[in-house]
Structures are given as structure tokens and as C-alpha cells.
Amino acid sequence: MQIEQIILPEFPLLLAPMEDVSDPPFRSVCKANGADMMYTEFISSEGLIRDAIKSRRKLDIFEEERPVGIQIFGGDEEAMGMSAAIAATVNPDLVDINFGCPVKKVVTKGAGAGVLRDIPLMVRLTEAVVRNTKLPVTVKTRLGWDESSINIEEVAERLQDVGIKALAIHGRTRAQMYKGEADWTLIGRIKENPRIKIPIFGNGDINSPEKALEYKNRYGVDGIMIGRAAIGYPWIFNEIKHFLQTGEHLPLPTIQQRVEVIRHHLKRSLEWKGPVYGILEMRRHYTNYLKGFPNIKEFRSKLVQLNTYEEIDDILKQVLIRYDGFIAEKNLWSFAEGAPNCETAK
Structure with a gap:
């Protein structure tokens, strides 16, 4: 095309x-x-x-x-x-x-x-x-x-x-x-x-x-x-x-693939937005990337409080160990939930 x-x-x-x-x-x-x-x-x-x-x-x-x-x-x-x-x-x-x-x-x-x-x-x-x-x-x-x-x-x-x-x-x-x-x-x-x-x-x-x-x-x-x-x-x-x-169907993404994408996203966020906003604005994404993993809340709570790439990466390494071999079900938005869209426009 x-x-x-x-x-x-x-x-x-x-x-x-x-x-x-x-x-x-x-x-x-x-x-x-x-x-x-x-x-x-x-x-x-x-x-x-x-x-x-x-x-x-x-x-x-x-x-x-x-x-x-x-x-x-x-x-x-x-x-x-x-x-x-x-x-x-x-x-x-x-x-x-x-x-x-x-x-x-x-x-x-x-x-x-x-x-x-x-x-x-x-x-x-x-x-x-x-x-x-x-x-x-x-x-x-x-x-x-x-x-x-x-x-x-x-x-x-x-x-x-x-x-x-x-x-x-x-x-x-x-x-x-x-x-x-x-x-x-x-x-x-x-x-x-x-x-x-x-x-x-x-x-x-x-x-x-x-x-x-x-x-x-x-x-x-x-x-x-x-x-x-x-x-x-x-x-x-x-x-x-x-x-x-x-x-x-392709195999569902492993925890290793999910963490790899989080790291990619975080690094690009830091490069584009800088060390403060790059960290802060990435926080909204962790829940979405890690949806479907049991008892993930304890890790997610830490991820949204940390302020450096190194600290966040340490938590991601713990996530890799905890969920090694676990495959989360596919993350499907319920469209009635009102996931992000242009309604957040400023």
C-alpha cells in the first residue's frame, strides 16, 4: 500500500x-x-x-x-x-x-x-x-x-x-x-x-x-x-x-519479554523527558505492562516510588526471579472501563 x-x-x-x-x-x-x-x-x-x-x-x-x-x-x-x-x-x-x-x-x-x-x-x-x-x-x-x-x-x-x-x-x-x-x-x-x-x-x-x-x-x-x-x-x-x-498464534510474552519492553520504554522516557519527568511519567505504565501477574502489587508499589533507573531496574530483576516461567494471560482492555484516550486532553 x-x-x-x-x-x-x-x-x-x-x-x-x-x-x-x-x-x-x-x-x-x-x-x-x-x-x-x-x-x-x-x-x-x-x-x-x-x-x-x-x-x-x-x-x-x-x-x-x-x-x-x-x-x-x-x-x-x-x-x-x-x-x-x-x-x-x-x-x-x-x-x-x-x-x-x-x-x-x-x-x-x-x-x-x-x-x-x-x-x-x-x-x-x-x-x-x-x-x-x-x-x-x-x-x-x-x-x-x-x-x-x-x-x-x-x-x-x-x-x-x-x-x-x-x-x-x-x-x-x-x-x-x-x-x-x-x-x-x-x-x-x-x-x-x-x-x-x-x-x-x-x-x-x-x-x-x-x-x-x-x-x-x-x-x-x-x-x-x-x-x-x-x-x-x-x-x-x-x-x-x-x-x-x-x-x-504467537506464544504469549514471557516475563523476560515484558521486563525487556519496560526497560526499553523507561530508557526512551529518560532520554526524551529527562531524569525527573522520565521517571514520573513512566509510572502510569507499570500496571498495564504487569497486569495479570498474581500478587504483583508489592512490586508495582515500589516501582512507582523509586526515582532512579538503577533502583527501578533492581525491582525489575526481582520481578524476573519471582515470576520466572509464569505466563500472564493476555491483557485485554475492557472498553467500558474507559482506558486512556483523548479525554485526558489538556
């Missing part, structure tokens, strides 16, 4: 952009475990223009991540155009527009999923981005605002007409937030539309190789975007790839 100059596998697996999750350290872990393309956390167009430190920091990308896209959001045409031009200066592989985040503080600003109520505005915002960058422009969105205003079929055609090169669709409306089951029926219908020539990626509730294969065959999408199921379980990308190719 190809998105202009971006070469992807025949059926790519994409890491979804997740606020406060898909930063460079996490993306590095997912890339090492089979993710084919990734995106930054979403970035406010107005924040970029006013040089907000947090927004600017999200522009950091690294060669090992490629192909990688910078995702922006906003409700003002001029600001979106300017932010696309700013994003292009760090040389990403593409610019992605977020028309899907359902959180109130984003929607009330007329951005994210809030734009789903105004298709002409969505088209104008997209045109502004396309005009202001030579990079491929893609979009991630939802089925519509609510059940009575599902408009994704019109959206797909009109955004393609103004120049986007791929479309990722989350199979829920804004009103659903992240509750209930994602409906891929309309995603499949868009893929079947003879007018649609761009790649269509499906998103929502993919948490196992079996489900990935079922949805690939049933809905005919060009690839799958995976979000919450990769949190604490980056192995899901290679597991899906192996299952699609062979029909067989």
Missing part, C-alpha cells in the same frame, strides 16, 4: 494517536513490536501558533518511528493552515487532522468531533490544511455526531474531493464517546463505495488477532488502527500480523 511517498505493507497496522499515551517512548516500543505507522498525540493548532511549550514538544519525532504523522486539531481555518505549515517544518511523513475527539473541552471549541455537526466547516478546515503543506494530509473521524446525524458517507466523499490521501474511521458517534460496541458496518460501506479511491482504515475495539482477521474479511478495510489494546500490550501488532499470515 502507498500513501503518496509513504510505502506501507499490504495490510498495515497503525498505532492510534492517544493523548498522554502515544508519545515518542511509547511509539518506540510499538514500532519495535510491529506497528507500521504511527501518529503523535493530537496537537492544538492554536497552541502551536502561540508557541505553547506542551504543543511544541509534541512535534518531536525520531527516525526510528517512521513513517509517522503529526496530528492537529482546531476549529479555525487560518489557525489550522498555519499549524500545518509549522508541523511540516519538523519533516513528518504526513499531517493528520483530528475530527474525532469527543471530549467536551475540545468539542466546545468547535474542534475534534464538534466539527461533525458542520460538514462545510470540516471541508474548509481540511482545505486549509491541504493548501498549506506539501505533505500528504489524512483525517481521523467518527461516524457522526449522534445516531440521528450519521454523516460519514458524505464526509468521506467530500474530504476525498478536497485532497485527503487516507481516512481512518472510528466506529462510534460522538454521543457514544467510547462506550458500547464500535459499529464497523458503515466503515465497510464506505470501502465499497466506488467513488472512494483513498485507503480506508478501521478503528474501534480491535483487541485480538481473531477480531482483526474477522473485520478485515468482513469489512474489506485497507488496514486497522489500534489504540487502547496496545497500552501495556505492544505485542498485539506482531501477534495480529503472524495470525493473518499463518492462522496461528
Whole structure:
């Protein structure tokens, strides 16, 4: 598959952009475990223009991540155009527009999923981005605002007409937030539309190789975007790839593999965020990586209190000894639990 100059596998697996999750350290872990393309956390167009430190920091990308896209959001045409031009200066592989985040503080600003109520505005915002960058422009969105205003079929055609090169669709409306089951029926219908020539990626509730294969065959999408199921379980990308190719499951990750990934993630976190924030912001991940191990709480409690790599590594060595030979069951998010997503947006 190809998105202009971006070469992807025949059926790519994409890491979804997740606020406060898909930063460079996490993306590095997912890339090492089979993710084919990734995106930054979403970035406010107005924040970029006013040089907000947090927004600017999200522009950091690294060669090992490629192909990688910078995702922006906003409700003002001029600001979106300017932010696309700013994003292009760090040389990403593409610019992605977020028309899907359902959180109130984003929607009330007329951005994210809030734009789903105004298709002409969505088209104008997209045109502004396309005009202001030579990079491929893609979009991630939802089925519509609510059940009575599902408009994704019109959206797909009109955004393609103004120049986007791929479309990722989350199979829920804004009103659903992240509750209930994602409906891929309309995603499949868009893929079947003879007018649609761009790649269509499906998103929502993919948490196992079996489900990935079922949805690939049933809905005919060009690839799958995976979000919450990769949190604490980056192995899901290679597991899906192996299952699609062979029909067989890879062995579940051992405690040695889990600790190896934790160390990788921690080292990248320290390199990117420094010795203080690199330690502090890694703490949120230990529970996810070690989920399913009996009586792990005593180790987890220590991991979130220590302040140096050496101290943390000593605890990880103890974990290796304690759980040698133990295989935890696969960490599947219960999607009703509200795992991290753009609702944590600042």
C-alpha cells in the first residue's frame, strides 16, 4: 500500500494517536513490536501558533518511528493552515487532522468531533490544511455526531474531493464517546463505495488477532488502527500480523519479554523527558505492562516510588526471579472501563 511517498505493507497496522499515551517512548516500543505507522498525540493548532511549550514538544519525532504523522486539531481555518505549515517544518511523513475527539473541552471549541455537526466547516478546515503543506494530509473521524446525524458517507466523499490521501474511521458517534460496541458496518460501506479511491482504515475495539482477521474479511478495510489494546500490550501488532499470515498464534510474552519492553520504554522516557519527568511519567505504565501477574502489587508499589533507573531496574530483576516461567494471560482492555484516550486532553 502507498500513501503518496509513504510505502506501507499490504495490510498495515497503525498505532492510534492517544493523548498522554502515544508519545515518542511509547511509539518506540510499538514500532519495535510491529506497528507500521504511527501518529503523535493530537496537537492544538492554536497552541502551536502561540508557541505553547506542551504543543511544541509534541512535534518531536525520531527516525526510528517512521513513517509517522503529526496530528492537529482546531476549529479555525487560518489557525489550522498555519499549524500545518509549522508541523511540516519538523519533516513528518504526513499531517493528520483530528475530527474525532469527543471530549467536551475540545468539542466546545468547535474542534475534534464538534466539527461533525458542520460538514462545510470540516471541508474548509481540511482545505486549509491541504493548501498549506506539501505533505500528504489524512483525517481521523467518527461516524457522526449522534445516531440521528450519521454523516460519514458524505464526509468521506467530500474530504476525498478536497485532497485527503487516507481516512481512518472510528466506529462510534460522538454521543457514544467510547462506550458500547464500535459499529464497523458503515466503515465497510464506505470501502465499497466506488467513488472512494483513498485507503480506508478501521478503528474501534480491535483487541485480538481473531477480531482483526474477522473485520478485515468482513469489512474489506485497507488496514486497522489500534489504540487502547496496545497500552501495556505492544505485542498485539506482531501477534495480529503472524495470525493473518499463518492462522496461528504467537506464544504469549514471557516475563523476560515484558521486563525487556519496560526497560526499553523507561530508557526512551529518560532520554526524551529527562531524569525527573522520565521517571514520573513512566509510572502510569507499570500496571498495564504487569497486569495479570498474581500478587504483583508489592512490586508495582515500589516501582512507582523509586526515582532512579538503577533502583527501578533492581525491582525489575526481582520481578524476573519471582515470576520466572509464569505466563500472564493476555491483557485485554475492557472498553467500558474507559482506558486512556483523548479525554485526558489538556
